[in-house]
Amino acid sequence: MTDQAPIVIVGTGLSGYSLVREFRKLDKDTPIVMVTADDGVSYSKPMLSTGFTKDKDAEGLTQAGTDAMAEQLGVDVRTYTTVTGIDVNNHELVLGDQRLVYSKLVLAWGADVIRLGLAGDGLDRVHSINDLMDYRAFRKALEGGKRVVIMGAGLIGCEFANDLRNGGYEVDVIAPDSAVMPSLLPEAAARAVQHELTELGARFHLGTVVDRVDQGTSGVRVTLANGEILEADLVVSAVGLRPRTELAKASGIAVGKGIVVNRALETSAADVYALGDCAEVDGQVLLYVLPLMASARALAKTLTGERTNVRYGTMPIMVKTPCCPTAVCPPPPGTDGSWQVEQDGSDVKALFTSPAGDVLGFAVTGRFAVEKQALAKVVPPIHHD
Numbered sequence: 001m002t003d004q005a006p007i008v009i010v011g012t013g014l015s016g017y018s019l020v021r022e023f024r025k026l027d028k029d030t031p032i033v034m035v036t037a038d039d040g041v042s043y044s045k046p047m048l049s050t051g052f053t054k055d056k057d058a059e060g061l062t063q064a065g066t067d068a069m070a071e072q073l074g075v076d077v078r079t080y081t082t083v084t085g086i087d088v089n090n091h092e093l094v095l096g097d098q099r100l101v102y103s104k105l106v107l108a109w110g111a112d113v114i115r116l117g118l119a120g121d122g123l124d125r126v127h128s129i130n131d132l133m134d135y136r137a138f139r140k141a142l143e144g145g146k147r148v149v150i151m152g153a154g155l156i157g158c159e160f161a162n163d164l165r166n167g168g169y170e171v172d173v174i175a176p177d178s179a180v181m182p183s184l185l186p187e188a189a190a191r192a193v194q195h196e197l198t199e200l201g202a203r204f205h206l207g208t209v210v211d212r213v214d215q216g217t218s219g220v221r222v223t224l225a226n227g228e229i230l231e232a233d234l235v236v237s238a239v240g241l242r243p244r245t246e247l248a249k250a251s252g253i254a255v256g257k258g259i260v261v262n263r264a265l266e267t268s269a270a271d272v273y274a275l276g277d278c279a280e281v282d283g284q285v286l287l288y289v290l291p292l293m294a295s296a297r298a299l300a301k302t303l304t305g306e307r308t309n310v311r312y313g314t315m316p317i318m319v320k321t322p323c324c325p326t327a328v329c330p331p332p333p334g335t336d337g338s339w340q341v342e343q344d345g346s347d348v349k350a351l352f353t354s355p356a357g358d359v360l361g362f363a364v365t366g367r368f369a370v371e372k373q374a375l376a377k378v379v380p381p382i383h384h385d
C-alpha cells in the first residue's frame with residue numbers, strides 16, 4: 001500500500017529543492033510531497049550574509065516563490081506545516097493531529113541555531129539568521145538603526161561583520177576565542193581576516209562573551225563578561241548550528257551529531273533517508289552546500305531504484321569576506337601534519353602537509369585566494385571511491 005504513496009521530503013531548503021531537481025531529471029512522474037515549516041520560498045542561504053554588499057533585501061534574495069517551485073518541479077508543497085513525529089513502522093509522517101503516508105521519506109530539515117541562555121530584558125532584539133524569514137525579520141528590525149553587535153566570530157559572524165560594514169553599520173563582534181574562525185582557519189589566516197575586517201571598521205572583542213542584553217534608551221545595552229558595555233540597535237547571534245536530530249531520535253532512528261546515514265544516505269529506518277545540514281554522512285557533519293549537492297545527486301538515483309553512494313570530492317569553503325578574500329579546505333579532523341605558512345601582510349598561503357610532505361589542506365587569503373582552485377586539485381578528496 002505504501003508503494004502507491006508519494007515520496008515525502010521534509011524541508012524546502014537547498015537540500016530539499018536540489019534533491020527534487022536531481023530526481024526530476026531522472027523521473028518526471030512519481031508523486032512527491034514536500035513538507036516545510038516555513039513559507040517554501042526558494043533562496044540561496046549563503047547569500048543571506050551578502051545582502052548589503054549586493055544591495056538586496058529579503059525580497060531581492062528570493063529566487064522563486066513556492067507556487068512557481070511546485071509547478072516547475074511537479075510537486076505538492078505543504079507550507080507552514082511542521083512535522084511532529086515519524087511513525088517508521090507504519091511509514092507515516094506525523095503532522096500534529098494529521099498523518100501522511102510515505103513510500104520513501106527524506107529528511108532534509110536542516111540545523112537549528114544554538115541559542116545562548118542570556119540574561120536581560122532586551123532579548124527580543126537578539127536575532128539569529130538561519131533562513132530567509134529570519135533575514136526578513138532582521139532587516140525590518142534594523143530599519144532606522146546604525147549599530148549592530150554580532151555574537152560569534154565564526155564564518156557566519158565574520159561574513160555578517162563584513163556585510164554590515166559594507167552597508168554602513170557600526171559593528172562590534174564578540175567571541176570567546178582568541179582568534180576568528182578558530183575551527184576553520186589556521187592562526188595566520190585568521191589574523192589576516194581579523195586585521196582586514198578591523199581596517200574596514202569592525203571592532204573585535206575577543207576572549208569574552210555577552211553576559212546580558214537589556215533594553216537601552218534607544219535599542220539595547222549589551223554587557224560583556226569583561227565589564228564592557230556596548231550600546232546597539234540590535235544583536236545578531238551567530239554562535240553556531242546544531243543538526244536537527246530530536247524528532248528522528250524520538251522515532252527510534254539512530255542519531256549522533258546528526259541523523260546517522262551511510263553513504264547511500266540511508267538512516268537506520270527502512271525507506272527513510274537524510275541529507276544536508278541535518279545529516280551525519282558516514283561520520284561527517286558538513287554544514288555546507290557542496291556536500292548537500294553531491295548528496296542530492298546520489299540520493300536522486302537511489303530513489304529511482306539505482307542505489308548509489310555519495311562521493312564527497314575535495315570541498316573548499318569560500319569565506320565571503322570581500323575585504324579579505326579567503327578560501328579554506330580544512331584537513332580531516334585528527335590528521336597528522338602541520339601548517340606551513342607563507343605570508344606577506346594579510347596575504348597568507350597556509351598549506352597543511354603530512355609528515356610525508358603531502359598537501360592535505362589549505363587556507364589562502366588576500367592575493368593568494370586566487371590559488372584556491374589549483375590547490376583544491378592537489379588536496380585529496382574526502383571519499384576516494
Ligand SMILES: Cc1cc2nc3c(=O)[nH]c(=O)nc-3n(C[C@H](O)[C@H](O)[C@H](O)COP(=O)(O)OP(=O)(O)OC[C@H]3O[C@@H](n4cnc5c(N)ncnc54)[C@H](O)[C@@H]3O)c2cc1C
Nearest residue numbers: 011012013014015037045046083109110276277287288289
Ligand atoms: C548566513 C549563512 C551563510 C552561509 N554561507 C555558506 C557558504 O558560503 N558556502 C556554503 O557552502 N555554505 C554556506 N552556508 C551553509 C549552507 O547555507 C547550508 O549548509 C545549507 O543551506 C543547508 O540547507 P538544508 O536544506 O540542509 O537546510 P535548511 O536550509 O535549514 O532547510 C531546512 C528546511 O527544513 C524545514 N524544517 C525544519 N524543521 C522542520 C519540521 N519539524 N517540519 C517541517 N519542516 C521543517 C525548514 O522550514 C526548511 O525548509 C551558510 C549558512 C548561513 C546561515
